[in-house]
Every structure is written in structure tokens, then in C-alpha cells.
Amino acid sequence: MSALLEVEGLVKHYLVRGGGGLFGAPVVLKAVDGVSFSIPAGRTLGLVGESGCGKSTTARLVLGTLARDDGKVVFDGEPVGAVRDARWRAQRRTMQMVYQDPLSALDRRLTVGKQVMEPALIHGLGTAAERRQKALSIMDAVGLSSRFFDRYPHELSGGQRQRVVLARALILSPKLLVCDEPISALDVSIQAQVINLLLDLQDQFSLTYLFISHDLKVVRQVAHEVAVMYLGRIVERGDPEALFHAPAHPYTRALVGAIPTPLTRGRARASLQGDPPSPINTPPGCAFHPRCPRAEARCRSEAPLLRPLDDGRFAACHFPVLSTPAREAA
């Protein structure tokens, strides 16, 4: 099966002011530092990691809305350029983005119907009557009744607004949806509705998802493969069940072990010490070594590469954990 999206060696570095106040020498912030993955058509890759690890930057590099410093992105057999020419625009039509905060992604002066039709209008697709018809059928697919057509975003609940955002993305019949924390801003009782909707839409429209979230529980629900990021790099990638049940990378282990759930209540957690270091001056060797319970001398000097393990998973660690389940060790 060939991949719909192939990403290789993505890099984005920023020059930011250093520690020495206003006039400090500029230093390099490695927002994304060599990220590779691929997503087969119709599948979902879940990208997880803590705030600032480079998830959103990766998303923008994939879509070409942010210029990369290095690496390449191939979408549906065609390279995605960083130049906004006609070809990029045509390509962009089939790659759509869904953001965390539906309200700020919507125009508060436009009715729901107008917003859903707008992308088709911009791309000059169909007649006005066809656009209206298409908008109504997409609204139906995302579970918005036609009575919302003439309503305004502020009259809708958070879950309904996120449905409008989805409808707006879907009207262009995209192949890929990049969802950046699509349910984080929603009420708890609404999150499951949107998760189920995303799964149903994937079936119905054969969509491919790059699904970004800091919530591993949600990612497990939707992803066929999971990639864990730490300080701009993927540290582990593989099947969600294997990865969450028996994480190989010590960071994944800590991440999974830190999640409080009703299922694991009362069980001792093996907490990770310290704060995540900043992507400025990342530690030498393995960037995780200052917080890693398994670190040895080699980790401080030699950066581990993302290598395949026996079970088909990939981990970037000199001493991966090869057997014990994450949540029973403590």
C-alpha cells in the first residue's frame, strides 16, 4: 500500500533572543528537528506529546503553511512545495486543517450556511445552487440539521461549532484532514460525540487523518498508528495497543504512566521528575536523558536514532524497554 502522505526529515528551527535579556545573542530553537512518518490512505496517525514539543509546527510544515528549513513532504505522489503557487493551492484543497478552537476558526458575521459554502466559492466549485445542496448534505453528514443553516456561530454550542468547522473542511472533498487538538476545547460530554463523528466521517469519505493531541486516551481511540514527540523529534512510533500497553521508550512509558484514569485509580504512579527542558539548548546526546530513569553514560553523548524493534515498532533509545507493561511496574 503506498502512502498518501510521506514526510521525511522535516526541520524547522527558529532564531530567538537568548537568555541575556533584550540584547542577548540570538540562539537556535529547534521546534522540529528531523521528523519522518508516513500515513497510508484512509488511516490515522496520532501525533502525541507535551506542549511545545513541535506538534503544531509539524502540522503547518506538512500543509506547507510554514516554510520548512529542511526535509520533504510528498502528498498523493506530489511534492508539497513551500511556494504558494497555483499547484500548492490545488493541493491545499485536498489537505484541510481543523483547529482546536472552533470559534476563532469561524467568522462570527457569517451564517453557518455561508461559512460552509465559502471554501467552495473561493475555489470556484459548482453553481450557487450546487454549493447550497452540497453544504446541506455535508451538514447532514456532520450531524448539523438544516435549521442551523441561517444561524450564526455564537448561537451554537462548542460541539456544534466544531461540526461547522468540519463541514467547512469537508465541502472541498479533501483526502487528508490535519486535526490539531480538535476536541480539546470541547465539553467532556461532547468530546465522545466528536470522536465518534470523526471515525464515521473517515469511513464514509475514506479520509486520512493526521490527528494531533496531547491526550493519549483520545489518540488511542482514533489512531491506527501513534507517534510520540519529545523536543522536536519522534521518540517512538507504532501500533497504539503495543505502544500504550508496553511502551518501549522511557518517555512514552512516563507519559502513559502519568495519565490518571478511573481504571487505574489507587495505583502508584512512577512519576517523572523535572520539567521538560526547553527546545533551546536541548541536552546533548539523548534529549530525554536529564529526566530518564534508565539513562547511562552513553545517553549523555550519543543521540539515539529512531530504529525498528522486533515487533515492528520504532523507538529512539539506546536501552528500550522490551517487555513489561507500563502500568503494572509500579
Add this chain to the structure above:
Amino acid sequence: MTSPLVELKDLTVDFPVGGNWVRALHGVSLTIRRGEALGLVGESGSGKSVTWLAATKLLPAKARIAGEVLLDGRPIQGLTRDQMAGVRGKRVALIFQDPTSSLNPVHRVGTQIAEAVRLHRGFDAAAARAEARRLLDRVHIPSAARRIDDYPHELSGGTNQRVMIAVALAGEPDLLVADEPTTALDVTIQAQILDLLAEMRRETGMALVLISHDLGIVADITDRVAVMYAGRIVEEAPVDALFDDPRHPYTQGLLAALPDVGGPRRRLTAIHGQVPNPAALPPGCSFAPRCPAAIAGCVTAIPSLDAVAADRRTACFRARPATSLEIAA
């Protein structure tokens, strides 16, 4: 029998919204025993924060509050704002979601802790600073001696939340109300803060009210849980009973809608519909339009929060009523 530490009795809160009064809290009654950890869960707007802001007189003056708040069995209504300020911090301390914005950005963190120590325990400047230093150690801030002169913006979110906890501990409170203390933090840092809260409670014996929309967090460090929906407590139970055998359809729905990292992967059962607008609550039980168990009577009367077993209360017409034996147990 000694009186409970804090008792809220039929607390109601109304806010003026566009010329009308909109009721945010519809008679909340809650008892906090000495030393216990109570979780308060519910989704955004359900009234978790307003409950405790009303109880500690921190709501804006335009809000209309009714009901009783008892501390050690004595009502606090009569207290002036100044007297109340003495209760807050000294007896009942609060910490909030966003530590960095709750701290004063222009004062060093050590100064802010020392200030709380002076205010609540009457120490002089030197003693207060020494105590601040000790508190920073106590909340496990590495190299406390250096951090004491840092400003909040120089510290990470997790460290600032530790500072907030140190400020809260300064008055040696009997109750700490932590309102979404980890929501703004990453999951590995969240785990550290939850561990710290549990440790502080073990060491000081203070009671804890942990407000969260995350059932997992509440399950982690509390003994008893109250679930709020649309300005009311709809279920209250010991933590294990609530998760193993939820009685209210809303609690049942929340648990069915919750993804997990372990166990079999299953399609989530979503609660359909949406959270009601407080200005236009549905008639009868507020959960009725979304409730799979609703019967005709649910839209004509509001279910009261009644005992359904020993130490368990549920506000639902269809929850199994308690036998007198269970209540006596």
C-alpha cells in the same frame, strides 16, 4: 458528634445577565469532613467554581447569593469582608487553574509566600522569609534558596503551581480548595502536582476539595466525589462506588463516554445533545432532554438529591431508592 469542617446548605447564586437574573447555582448542599478529599466534577459551566467562590465570598458583588455556609458548625454569613479575608487563606485556602496569572507578576515568589505567612501567622519579616524558604523546600522546588528571589515569569507552569501550593500552605489551612490545579499543565507535570497535593494532605491532615472536569484526576486522589450538572449536584458517592456502580444516568453517561488507555478498545457511547443554557433550563430534571432513562414524570418535577445507599446520594427519579437498612449501615 463534632460538626463537619465545612457545610454548604442550599446555596443558590444568581447573576444579572442582560437585565434578568440567571440562576447559576440551584441549591447546592455539601459537607466536607475534617481531613477528607472530595472531588467535584462536572463540565464547563456546571457551577463547580461558583460553588466555592460563593462559599468563600469571592464572587463579584453584583452576584446574589443565598443559603448557608457553616465553618465548624458556625455560619459565616455575618462575617465582614475583612473577617472573611482572615478565614480565607488561614482556614480555607484556594488555588486556581492558571498558576502564572494567579501569582503577582511584579513580586518575587519568595516575597509572595512570606507575605502570606506574615498575614496568617503574624511572623516578622525575617521569620517569614525563613518560613517561605522552608515552604519552597516542602513543595519540592529544587534549589529553593535560589528560586526564592525569582519572579513568576522566570519559572515554569509546574513550578509556579508549586509556589501557589506553598502560598496556600502558608496559613496552615484546614481546607484547600484546588480549582482545576493541573488543567493548564502537561500530563507528566500534572502527575507531579497530584502527587504533591496527596503528600501535603497526608502530612498536614488538611481536607481537600479538588475541582476538575477530568474524572481520572478525581479518581486518582479523592475519597468521595460529587458530580455537578447544570448548577446542581446530581450524584455524590465514595470514589470506588461512583466508578464501579454509578447510579445517576448522567454519571453513567460520562463514564461510558470516557476513553481509556487500558482495557479493550470500544466505540465510545456518547451522551447525545448538549449542555443546557443556564438561562433556559429545560423543565423538570435538567438532564431529561439527554437522558436515555427519562420517563414522563421527569419533565414535570425536579428530582431532589436523596440518599440511595449509605453515604450515597442521587438526584434521579429512577435511581433505586435506599432501604432503611442500607442507610443505617
